[in-house]
Amino acid sequence: MPDLATPLIAWYRDNARDLPWRAEGFGAWGVLVSEFMLQQTPVARVIPLLEAWLTRWPTPTALAADPPAAAVAQWANLGYPRRALWLHRAAVEIRDRHDGVVPREVEALLALTGIGDYTARAVAVFAYGERHPVVDTNTRRVIARAVDGRSQPGPPARGDLAAMTALLPRDDQDAAIVNAAMMELGALVCTARAARCDVCPISALCAWRAAGYPDTGDLRRKQAAYEGSDRQARGAVLHALRAAPSHALPADDVAADWPTPAQRDRAIDSLIVDGLVEVVDGNLRLPQ
DNA sequence: CACGCGTGGGG
DNA sequence: TCCCCAAGCGT
Numbered sequence: 001m002p003d004l005a006t007p008l009i010a011w012y013r014d015n016a017r018d019l020p021w022r023a024e025g026f027g028a029w030g031v032l033v034s035e036f037m038l039q040q041t042p043v044a045r046v047i048p049l050l051e052a053w054l055t056r057w058p059t060p061t062a063l064a065a066d067p068p069a070a071a072v073a074q075w076a077n078l079g080y081p082r083r084a085l086w087l088h089r090a091a092v093e094i095r096d097r098h099d100g101v102v103p104r105e106v107e108a109l110l111a112l113t114g115i116g117d118y119t120a121r122a123v124a125v126f127a128y129g130e131r132h133p134v135v136d137t138n139t140r141r142v143i144a145r146a147v148d149g150r151s152q153p154g155p156p157a158r159g160d161l162a163a164m165t166a167l168l169p170r171d172d173q174d175a176a177i178v179n180a181a182m183m184e185l186g187a188l189v190c191t192a193r194a195a196r197c198d199v200c201p202i203s204a205l206c207a208w209r210a211a212g213y214p215d216t217g218d219l220r221r222k223q224a225a226y227e228g229s230d231r232q233a234r235g236a237v238l239h240a241l242r243a244a245p246s247h248a249l250p251a252d253d254v255a256a257d258w259p260t261p262a263q264r265d266r267a268i269d270s271l272i273v274d275g276l277v278e279v280v281d282g283n284l285r286l287p288q
Numbered sequence: 289c290a291c292g293c294g295t296g297g298g299g
Numbered sequence: 300t301c302c303c304c305a306a307g308c309g310t
Contacts, residue, residue: 034306035307036307037306038305038307039305039306039308040293040294040295040305040308041295041296041305041306042296042297042304042305042306043306044297045295045296045297077294078295079296079305080293080294080295080308081293081294082293082294082308082309083293083307083308086308113308114307114308114309115308116307116308117307117308118306118307119306119308136306136307137305137306137307138306155289155290156307183306186306187305191304192303192305193298193299193303221290223303223304224291226295229292229293230293231292231293231294232294234293235294235295238294274293
C-alpha cells in the first residue's frame with residue numbers, strides 16, 4: 001500500500017474549507033455540537049444553526065440547565081429531532097459525570113447519549129488532538145476506492161477502524177490532518193455521485209482508477225422510500241405542530257388531511273413515546 | 289445486523 | 300421533474 005498520507009496532507013493544506021469548527025480555539029463543546037448536527041445533515045444547513053446554538057448555550061452546563069424542549073425548538077428544521085434530545089441528554093451527562101467538561105477519552109465519549117464510533121473519535125481527534133481513526137461515510141468511500149478498488153463501500157463494518165488506522169502517520173497532528181483530509185476528499189472530490197480524479201491528490205495511487213473503474217455492484221443500504229412512510233407522517237405531524245406554536249391542537253386536527261388516519265395516529269403515538277410531542281387534556285403540542 | 293429515523297438541496 | 304444524497308445513532 002503506497003503512502004497516501006503525504007499527498008493528502010499537502011492537498012488538505014491548500015484545499016480544506018474554512019469551516020467554523022476548524023477555527024483555532026473553537027472548543028470541544030462547539031466541535032461536539034457540530035458533530036451532532038452534521039449527523040446526516042449537510043454542512044451548509046448546519047452552519048447558521050450551530051452559531052445560534054452556541055450563542056445561546058456556550059457550554060454543556062448552560063444547555064443542561066434548560067429543558068429538553070428548548071433544545072428541540074432550537075433544533076428547528078435540521079431534521080432527525082431526536083438528535084436534539086440526545087444532545088441535551090449528553091449535556092446533562094457531561095455536567096453530572098464530567099464536571100461540565102467535554103471528555104477527551106474515546107471510551108468516556110462513547111458512553112454519552114447520541115455519541116457512537118464516529119462522533120466519539122471525531123471529538124477526541126479534532127477537539128483534543130488525540131490519535132485515533134475517524135471513519136465516516138466519506139472516509140469509507142475513499143478507502144473503498146483508493147485502497148480496495150471498489151466503486152462504493154459496503155455498509156459500515158468492523159474492520160473500518162483498522163483499515164483507517166493503517167493509513168495514519170505516527171505523529172498525532174499529522175494523523176488528525178489525515179483523518180480530516182480523507183473526509184474532506186470524500187466530501188469535495190471523491191463524492192458518491194462522481195469522482196473528480198482530475199483534481200484528486202491520490203489519483204495516481206488509486207486502486208479503483210488503476211483497475212479501470214470497475215463497477216463492483218453497490219452494496220450500500222438503500223434509503224427506505226420516504227413517500228408514504230411513517231417517517232413522512234411524523235414529519236407532517238411535527239410540521240403541523242410547529243405551525244401552531246405554544247398552543248395545543250385537538251389531536252384530530254393535527255395533519256387532518258393525512259390520507260391514512262391509522263398511520264397518522266401511529267406517527268403521533270411514536271412521537272409521544274420519543275418525547276417529541278406532548279398530550280395536554282387530549283390536545284397535542286410540542287414539548288415546552 | 290438491518291432497520292427506523294426528517295428535511296431540504298442539487299444533479 | 301424526480302431521485303439521490305447528506306460528518307450516524309440506537310435498538
